Amino acid sequence: MLKISNLNAGYADLPVLKDVSLELQSGTVSIIMGPNGAGKSTLLRSIFNLTNITSGQIWFEGVEITGWPAHQLLELGVAYVAQGKINFGTLSVRDNLLLGAHHLKNRTEVTNRLTTVYQQFPVLLEKERQLAFALSGGEQQMLAIGRALMSSPQLLLMDEPSLGLSPKLVKEVFEKIREIRDTFKTTVLIVEHNIKSLMDIADYGYVMVQGEIVAYDYCSLLKNSVIMKQVFVGKLE
């Protein structure tokens, strides 16, 4: 459903990605792993046109989306959960969620989606009138995911969802990602450091080193492979 072919991209004069190609299967969870500075986040950001793409194409469901602006991607069904400040802190939880579907005209549809998101994340319903900055780290992440779900994405891109969370919360967030894949049949592409726990729920893994994809396979096969040891334990030839 998402196909990237020979993508070269980076920032201004700094090329990061070198001839990256990948293809995602519909309804699967894939992880991009790799050491710091490998270009994992850059790859996600390139899909959302936040980098300078020098060559290559990105296709989504047979449509070329290279360099599309965010609002068009959203209408097409691609949503992105960034890292860092991921919510509008001075707006209420409810308004944060509603902004995820701001492009929809149909009000009943928006209300339906809001109900679905609240079913998925009951804690957000409890706190819907609070300002988003008052939420805990885990709730913040849930809110950001919830806002992304408000656009009913077919493809969900996530940048380091476990950042700053305790191990217990990380598990909860990952569990939610698995649920989202199973209930909404959403395809998920995650950049993650915390690969050990994520590999149990993900379907495919891509290993990136210095801007190139050096290996990809089923997570179950990748888990004990030689390449993983080489990349993550050392001895990279």
Next chain:
Amino acid sequence: MDGLIAGAIYSLTASGMSLVYATNRFWHLAHGAVLLSAAYALYGLYSLLGLNFYLSSILTVITAMVLGLAMYIFLYRPLRRRRAGNLIMLIASAGVLLFFEGFAQILFGSDVKTLEFIEVQAGINVGGVLVTPLQLIIIACSVVLLLVFWIFIKLSPTGKKLRAVADNVELARLTGINTDRFQALSFVIASAIAGCAAILIALERNVEPRMGVNFALVSFTSSVVGGIGSMPGSILGSYLIGFAENVTLWVIPSGYKEAIPFVVLFLFLVFRQNGILGVEKGMRE
């Protein structure tokens, strides 16, 4: 009483500047130039061309909106695209402000203009204070305008998107909000309010080239004193400065009036850096 009038007028210009700062992250000092041009537009249309006052007023507000939008499109946006920092934006803005002051002097001369629309009226005694009907209208206009503005920002879908852009531009862009359009919109709204303020100022005080710089500086101080980026804060700050300016007249010569806002600013910067309603920095992270 004069403090209240001053506060009512300052709050209009300060809230506009605060809105632009919130969505664009730089101080739009040329907001004073919008005000100045609007006041002269009113003077030109009404006093020189002899148009109907209400028609002139509407045209004045439209002039202000067009000018504010033009500044965004032709000055700030090209600068931002070239990755200009906030200091450069501020200096460019100050440059525009001074340019308009000079331009107004060339066109209309540096003397004080009056509108002479409303004849001088006897004051009415309200609770022991003398007020003119015009002063009551000014306060009412200011309060109604700001109330409408506040409800719009808080409750309308467009207002919520404006607040989202003010909160986190990068995230708003990722959420598919056309941030450029909302940044432009904040200039249009701020300028419309400045246009209304210009009409009130022209009626109550006079039109003169210096007013742009004066109001720009007072609005900036009010916004900082009230709490940077906070709309209610900038309004409170405006009234505080309006009162401070007029109360101190009892003890110090009126020549020092223009220095008062800066004394207040200085006190706040020393004792309460976040302003009246400013939140602690860490809370928003």
